Amino acid sequence: MAPPYTTIKDFTPVSSAPPPSVPASVRVLLVEDDELIRHSFATSLARYGYTVTAAADGLEGLELFRAAEADTPFDLLLLDVMLPGLDGIGLCRRVRESSLVSIIMMSARGDGLDVVAGLEAGADDYIVKPVETGVLVARIRSVLRRADWKATSGLHTAQPAANELLIFGDLTVDTVGMVVTLGGRPVALTPTELKLMLEFAAHPEIVxxxxTLLRNVWDHGWEADTRLVDLAVQRLRKKIGPDRIETVRGFGYKLRR
Structure with a gap:
């Protein structure tokens, strides 16, 4: 039986008619040094309709990412933490220097420092290995929905109406144009950070x-890891100012006017 991909690096969709929820143009860069896991993930994602490019180490992954940026950028990066050459944390940081592409980190140590380091580096989500294919695909779809939501919402080009602008001092949130400015200058936010910012802006002074944020921003249920929220808020504070989002101990966060 022929394998569902063309080469070890390019895992193309098995069927010419992928599931409706997965456009044929969705491209995933998978960076995983374990050959069996890499092959299993890439083959599984190909069966769901994704086009997967696979790399065995961080430096190769960075090279593939940069080459694609000049032509057809990837829609999602799936990065293992423990990689030879350049680890997944370092790779995530290098990518974030120039791109807001969606990133999911993978780690076999879900309760270790890997999770925190990956989210601090700019990842949108993380997965603990081993993981079932259905869970992996669900998490990928969730991250891609946020990116697609940002892209389709950002098509608004007309001058925004007053009620489309939420103003908090020198911080302005255009809820239709999907633009956040600080002191008149655009703030570069990942799709996850932008959706988090909009959630806060829609409920100022409300804890x-x-x-609640995990459900509304990440599409995760009650059992999800709240570190996703804490680290995303930390990154957002670095971009819009450390005092704008207040921690209410034991409850959550609120945006100050």
């Missing part, structure tokens, strides 16, 4: 629980 939002971590699990």
């Amino acid at each position: 939002l629980a971590r699990h």
